[in-house]
Amino acid sequence: MARMKRTVLGMLTVSFVVSVYLLRGNLEETLSWSLVPLSRFHGYIQGRNSSQDSEEPVDRNTSRNRPSHPEFSSATFLRPNPRIAPTLESQTPVAKTQRAPAENEVPSVSKATSKSDEESRTLKRGPTDPPFIGDTYTSEDIPPQTNCPDGIQGHVAETEFGGRFLKHIPVLQWAKHVSPEQHQRLSKYTGAHGWGGLDYATLVETLSVLNSSVNRQMFDDWKNRSDASLCIHCAVVGNGGILKYSKKGQEIDSHHYVFRTNGAITQGFEQDVGSRTTHYTFSTNTLMNSLNSYAGVGYRRPPHSEETRYVFLPDHDRDYLLMKAAATHTRVEQGRERNRDPTTLFGTDVSAEKLKMYHPDFIRYLRNRFLRSNTLKTSHKNIYRPSTGAVMLLAALHTCDQVSAYGFMTPDYMNYSDHYYDSSYHAVAFYSNHDLRLEMSLWQQLHRAGLIRLFMHQ
Template sequence: MKCACTAQHAVIMPSSAASVNNFGEVKAKSSSKSTGSLESSDKKEDVYQTILARKKPNSDSPNTQRVLASTSSAEGNHFKATVTLVTARMTSSRRALSSLGASNYSLATTHKAKLSTLSPYLGDMYAKDDVHCSSTIRQKFSKSIFRDTYLEMVPVLQGWKHFSRAEYQRLRQYNGAHGWNVVPYNILNETLALLNSSATWNMFHEHNGENCKPVRCAVVGNGGILKDSKKGSEIDQHDYVFRTNGAVIKGFEEDVGNRTSFYCFSTNTMRNSMMSYYHLGFSGPPRSGETKYIFLPDHDRDYILLHAAVKNIPITRGREASNQPPRYFGKNVTVEKFKMFHPDFIRYIRNRFLQSKILKSRHKDLYRPSTGAVMLLAAVHTCDEVSAYGYMTPDFEKYSDHYYDKRKTKVNFYINHDFKMEMNLWQLLHKEGIIKLYMRQGERLSGGAGTTNHTLS
């Protein structure tokens, strides 16, 4: 139950700076044998090496430190930073602290979760939102196989309170959606300055304070398993409904529902969806009084579009230059309509839940969790109860790629996502009772540890 939530921001600094390439937008398809997907012969322990094979940190070791630092931004904002550094190189840690103005530190750990030593490229260090809320799902995580993976205080959404010059220096070393490597400082500054209230950096700000009740969320993917499912009414009965990308609703309400509380997208995926599914009536994101828009920012164009939409002005630069935001979101939208995922959250779920083999391949700079995966894991980290519909299941070959396909189409696999790893993760989360996954085969299994006999391969 979410009750009396208050948030304080802290900055967790990286162990070292890494030079990485810019994120590339990929459309090239790969076969199931490519590095973009996992073979069925892979073992669960191999797939989930980052979940099941983490070493417990030694709190007495000099390699595990708690750092209390004060950093000051150009705007005069001061943050107390609680920093967990897990690194074998003390000199690198001290250089990082010195560069950000840290003056003292002591040996300790900041979280019960086991923290791994990952390469600087991956960056397993994150900002921290100190949100004091109880949560049913947090309790479930603590009793699950994910107890050493889950970090409850990583910020899901970003806003003005998360921005400073120190944070810019920290996050500009990470590429694409995982950091600010491709986003100029001035664009971040002018865009995040608009996201300056709890309505923009809290997922359910209306549930803060005295309004305490469990938050029930339906997260709706676009998978063909939803065709003829008759799940529409069930979906709409949740407190909030999440949708993404080509969320074609008209004509499919009986199967997928009608409501959209949150539409999750990147500028690229939204525009691609508008082009690909225009013939099905998808001319842009859903619009309703309750609908809010959550950007997944994998390029500066996302920040540019959000800024133009809030200011209600034409886009003046980038690929969408001269486009009018009302084309996407309607007229006279206010800033409260918009949110944006924090790059630390996207990097966190990549590192701890979806650390694909692609990251060890020559395509590592292209990889990120799919938009649907980010959406579902964001719900897992903010809702009390999560039901997932339209997500890939082990019998995915029985169904078309999308529920709105006019004829059966095979699921496409892409080199920048790992759909099979995501599928296995959904099965584990369902088995542990953290989500309720809609599955036609074995749907009667409601989840909970020990209630299923899934073999994940």
């Protein structure tokens, strides 16, 4: 009897062990199918994305002196994005545009180039961008203003930026760009990246004042100042503290064109930063913030001279309204600047011919292809854009033949105060709406590629 009990108990034990083994095998087989890496799923992209404007604070309490993303090397920052095909410009999707009326001084706007069915199918099989990215842009056939033998446009294809640089994207917008079709397309994008929130009637009414060919040319007076030069030389001047005691003023002023932005104070600092300003870039928001923040150190109004052009960065409807008021010498009709007299800002000799405005496609293109920050993956994605200084420098990169950059953030930025006109040391402030460390890395790469000449102490 005892032997029989031991035999039965042994058989039960063996059966239990076999059952557990079989059950474990089934579970492992099930788990091996369920634990597929996320990167295998369509649409999932691992974080490989990697933009100097303390005049535009957003979320100051939570973001000051804190990077908007982890620190990476510049190579990681600017690795070509797999969602942006490194192809020639002719292969880039181009949004439909209407052809401009035939005028001798006005180049026509190119028609859309249609994709083949096979190319479209190929694109659909790959990862897709979120809708707010919008990596398609209008295109224009704009003849070059010079035949510079060693210009940026001819050299960029040989660099790492060749696959993302679009030669025919319009840098500036003007009256000829406005149509119901373009309004419908660009209304998908908000802020500086499109016409979202801007009704068609207001857009037509405001942009209609930019109706001359000089409004769509960055260098509308080049024929009068070329001095037999084959190349357009530009100095792009930021407000960084690295310029203090630099004695670069004479060198800066020797360029054909001098770009400045926001709190561009020159009086008393001419030896270091120069005195000329041919192109002043700003948004209405950054301009008003500069007037409030830097009045104590001498900033009373934007630079003003016969050669100065005012380049609006259209962040809100405020910019369109102020631009129209300036062009027509009338007070601002509505909004935060309602009843403001623009001549107090730009002088009594301001005219429509001295005004320009960046195209939202251009700003979105800069964000997508040059300054695609990890901020776009966060809750701050809707307020993120390249800083005003970054837009200015990259606009020069797309319009000048040779670019020298001064006063922009460099890896040793902690050695200098935020601005060259600071009376005491102020650390650089970081905010959620810009990615200054990414911009700093971009300037280094453009310098190494020979596309800009960046002023550095190191």
